[in-house]
Amino acid sequence: MGATDVIVIGAGAAGLMCALTAAARGRQVLLIDHANKAGKKILMSGGGRCNFTNMYTEPANFLSQNPHFCKSALARYTQWDFIELVGKHGVPYHEKKLGQLFCDNKSSDILGLLLDECDQAGVKLHLDTSVQQIDKSDSGYRLQTSMGPLDCTSLVVATGGLSIPTLGATGFGYQIARQFGHNVLATRAGLVPLTITDQLKELCTELSGTSVDCVVSCNGMSFRENLLFTHRGLSGPAILQISSFWHPGDTIEINLLPEHDALSWLQQQQGERPNSELKTLLGEIFTKKMANLLAEQWFVSKPMKQYTPGELATVAEQVGSWQLVPAGTEGYRTAEVTLGGVDTREVSSKTMESLKSPGLYFVGEVLDVSGHLGGFNFQWAWASGYAAAQFA
Secondary structure, three states, rough: OOEEEEEEEEHHHHHHHHHHHHHHHHOOEEEEEEOOOOHHHHOOOOOOOOOEEEEEOOHEEOOOOOOHHHHHHHHOHHHHHHHHHHHHOOOOOEOOOOEEEOOOOHHHHHHHHHHHHHHOOOEEEOOOOOEEEEEEOOOOOOEEOOOOOEEEEEEEEEOOOOOOOHOOOOOHHOOOOOOOOOEEEEEEEOOOOOOOOOOOHHHHHHHOOOEEEEEEOOOOEEEEEEEOOOOEEEEOOOHHHHHHHOOOOOOOEEEEOOOOOOOHHHHHHHHHOOOOOHHHHHHOOOOOOHHHHHHHHOOOOOOOOHHOOHHHHHHHHHHHEEEEEOOOHHHHHHHOEEEEEEEEHHOOOOOOOOOOOOEEOOHHEEEEEEEEOOOOEEEEHHHHHHHHOOOO
C-alpha cells in the first residue's frame, strides 16, 4: 500500500470518531484494529444499551493530573453535537437519570451510525490487523503490520486503556507513547467494584443482590446513587463512582439514610413510635433482611423507648456514616475505565498532538483523562477524537 494521510490505531469510540471526522475533511484515512470487530466496548456498554453521553457534561466530571486539559476539546465538540448526530441517524434514545442518555434499543445502534459515517466518508477499516513496529520516517511514520508496511503523515493512537482485557484491551498505546519520549502516569482500575475480605464479607455475601440508595464519600468526593452488595464486596453506581477516588488503605464512608439526618430521624421515631423495634423501623427503609442483618452486626435491636441517648447516637453514627476499609478492587477485569495514562502535559489540548513527536496524536482513554460514570467517558472519546481529526 502507498502512503496514506492518517492512520488511526484502534477502532473504539475515539478512533471511529477521529477517523470519520478526518475523512469528512478530505483526508485519506486508514483505521486499523487488532480485534475481529470494531467497537467491542461500545457494544457491551450500558448493559448493552450504550450510555453514549451525558447532558450535563462539564470539565468537573473528569479526573486528570492536569485538570484543565479536557476543557478545550469538550467545548469544541459538546454532548449536543453528538446528540445531533444520533438524531440525524434516527436512533431512538432516552434519559435514564442524572442526564445519562441511553439507546432505546441496543448499543449496536451507536456503533452502526459511526461505521455508516466512516463508510460515507471513505474510511478504510482493517480489522484483525496487528502492529509490530512503528518508526519515524521522512514523511511521518512507518508501521510494520500484519498487512505489511504502512506509511502515513499523521498517526493517531486510539488504543484505549487496560480495562476489560477480554475485549482486547492491552497497554500498547502506552508502549507507543514511551517509545516517542512520553511520560505515562501510573495506571489503575477506575469505575470498578470494591472487594471486602474482613468480617463484613459475610454481611455482603448474605445481602448479595440487595441494592440501597446511599451517599458514599472518600477523599473529599461524595456520590449519591445506589449501592449494590455482592458476593465479593460492594458495587453499584455509587461504589463505581467513588472507586476512582479511593486508594488502597483509604476508608470510605457510607450514609445509608441519605434522606434524613440519622440522629434526628431516630429521635423522632423514638418519640412517635416508642414501642416499635429498631429493626422494624429500619425494615421500612431497607429490606427486612438487610435491617435484621444490620441489627445483628451493629447493635442489639430493641423497642425504641429502651435506647439511651448515647446508644441512639451510636446507631446514628453506624447507619449515617458507616466507615469501612475495602480490601481492594476487582481490577481491570471489570473496570469501566483506566485511570492515569499518557501525561497530558506533553500533549496539545487543542490538537491532541504530541509535543514530543510531531504528527503523533493521542485520543480517548489512552490519555490521563477519565470521566465519572454516566456517559462522560464516551463524551471524552467523541470530543478528543473530533479535536485530533481537525489537525491530523
